[in-house]
Amino acid sequence: MDRCVIFCAGEFDAPARPLEAGDYVIAADGGLRHTQALGIVPREILGDFDSLGYTPDSALVYPVEKDDTDALLAVRRGLALGYREFLLYGSLDGPRLDHTVANFQTLAFLCARGAWGYLVGRDTLVTVVRDGAITFPSGCRGGISLFCIGPDARGVHIRGLGYSLEDGVLTSDFPLGVSNHFTGQEAVIRVARGSLLVIWDRQAGFPRREETPC
C-alpha cells in the first residue's frame, strides 16, 4: 500500500527506510530543507512557513494563527487523498518538546480515523496502536516502552518482550510499561480498547499491524 511521507521541521538525518516508488511526499514548512538536502521533489509543500522563513513557490500557505500544526495539516491532506500509512520524518529530536508531544497526539489523530503513522527519529521510532495489535518479527533487539495515551487502555497483552502482560490496564498516571525490551522472540503488543503510545529503538524496524477498522 502506498504511503504518505511527511517531512517536518525537526532535526533529521537519513531516512530509516528509503522512499518507495509510490510514496506521496509532503514537505511541511521547514521540512522542505530536508527534502532539498535529499534531492527529493515533494508532491506538495504546505505550512505557515514561520520555520522556513520564506514562502516557496507552489506552496499551500496557511496562516500562523490556526488550530493545526504544520504536521497535522500535512496529515489531513494525506488522509483526504486516501493514504492510511504515514511516516513523519523530522518529527522528533527537535528542541521543542511540545512539538514532540503534539506529534504523539497527531499519531492518535490518525488512529481515530482508521489510519496509522510513525514518527521517525534519529534513534527512535514512535507509533500509536488503537484497538489493535502490532507484531515485531523475531530477531529484534533493543528497548521498547508502552504508555497509555488518552483514556485507560484495557485488555493489554504483551507477549515476547522481556516483561509480559496478560489482560492488563495501562493508565496515563502510572508508567507501568516503560523500559521493556526485545528478547529476540516475535513480540506482540495488543490493546482491546484504548490507545498505546509505543516508543522503541529504531534498529528494531517497523512492526506488522493489525487494527480493528473504525
Add this chain to the structure above:
Amino acid sequence: MDRCVIFCAGEFDAPARPLEAGDYVIAADGGLRHTQALGIVPREILGDFDSLGYTPDSALVYPVEKDDTDALLAVRRGLALGYREFLLYGSLDGPRLDHTVANFQTLAFLCARGAWGYLVGRDTLVTVVRDGAITFPSGCRGGISLFCIGPDARGVHIRGLGYSLEDGVLTSDFPLGVSNHFTGQEAVIRVARGSLLVIWDRQAGFPRREETPC
C-alpha cells in the same frame, strides 16, 4: 511549604530555583552525580543503580526488575513523608524519550494523590494540572503549550495567553493547545475535570497553584 527535590539521572545544569532550607533532597540512581557536582548531600539515595553503575553506601537499593522507575520510587518516598510539592531535576533533556514520557505520567501520578510536581529542564518546565488551575503572574514571556493527558479534559479555560479558550475540551488525539504564548498579562489555565500537561519556557518561572483537594 517544604518541597521534595528529586535529582534524576537525565541531563542537568544549574537549578531553576536554588534549594531552600527545608527542601528534602533525594538522589535517584544517576541523579547522585548531579548532587555530588553541586556539593549537596542528599537526605536519601535510592534506585536500582543501573544508571550510576555502582551502589553507594547508605542507599536504598531496589531490583532492576520492578514496576516503578527510579523517579517514581523517589516520588513515592516523598509522598510517604508528607511532601506535596516536588521538583524533579534531570528529568528532561536526556537521550531517553520514553523516560521523559514516564516522567509526564509521574506528574499525573502525583496529581492523582493530591500533590503536584515540576520537571525542570534546561530550557523548559513541565507540570500537570488536574481539576484545578495554575496562574502565572504578569510579565511572563515565551511559549507555553497545553495538552490533555488521560481522559478528555473538560471545562478548560485559558485566559491571558495569546490564544484564549472558554469552557473548551482538550483530547489526547488533537493537539489544539500547542504553541500558545505568554503576552505579559497574568495568565490563568483552569481545567474543571481532567488533567492538562503544561510545557513552557523556563524563563517564565513557576506558577501559583490552586487545586481541588482529592
